[in-house]
Amino acid sequence: MTTIESVPEAGPDDATLVSRARDGDVRAYEVLVVRYQGRMFRLASKMLADRGEGEDVVQEVFLKAWRRLYQLTDDSAFVGWMYRMTTNRCLNVIRTRRPHAELDPESTESVRTDTQPEHAVQVSTQLAALNAALQELTPEQRACWLLREVDGLTYDEIASIIGISGAAVRGRIARARAQLSEVMQPWR
Incomplete structure (x- = not known):
């Protein structure tokens, strides 16, 4: 399986943080959340064209990931795993929506x-x-x-x-x- 390289961050690498989080270290998982929630939110809000739904999806995905860390076989593949879960959750939300849902005007990037x-x-x-x-x-x-x-x-x-x-x-x-x-x- 291909892993997605993360941008070098200050502090421990993803694999170390995942390993610690799997052992119950909540602080290690918080670092992962802070490190990747922005990327996942950007993806979800753009896929769904709704900031509120994007926030809900990201919250659900990070909670699901916390509960299922034991399923991640390659600790260094955390970010790829998060992208996959976020994308799949967004696709499921889109499939259950009514066709051509209204666009959220706040989903556009702010203009200077x-x-x-x-x-x-x-x-x-x-x-x-x-x-x-x-x-x-x-x-x-x-x-x-x-x-x-x-x-x-x-x-x-x-x-x-x-x-x-x-x-x-x-x-x-x-x-x-x-x-x-x-x-x-x-x-x-």
Whole structure:
């Protein structure tokens, strides 16, 4: 299984923290939560286009991970495991929703207001268009595209997280890029 390298952090590495947490060290697990909750929230809120649902998913996933640490066979694979659980939970939430749920206006990235007002409006409008276009992708395409373009993961890492082949990941990302490119054409 491919593991996802984490950005070097101050303090113990993931494998050490996971091992300690598995032995009941709550503080070690808290360090892991602080280290990765931002990434998981960004992924969940973008996949779901809803900050509140994203927060709920991340909370559920970290609680589930705490309870199931014994299932993680490679302590250094913690971040990949978290991406996989977060992505799968988001896909399940999307499947149980009503079609074309309303977008959360707070799900767009904040735009600096100290720039020229016209530019700020244009950027805000582009982000809203991109978020709307992302919601038109299939959930699987959206997951692959976000993991690649937002989180910068490799095709092999995404394949491991989603549980599909690298070729399938490439196909989903290519279709997502083509669809997004078409929708975003007016913004070029």
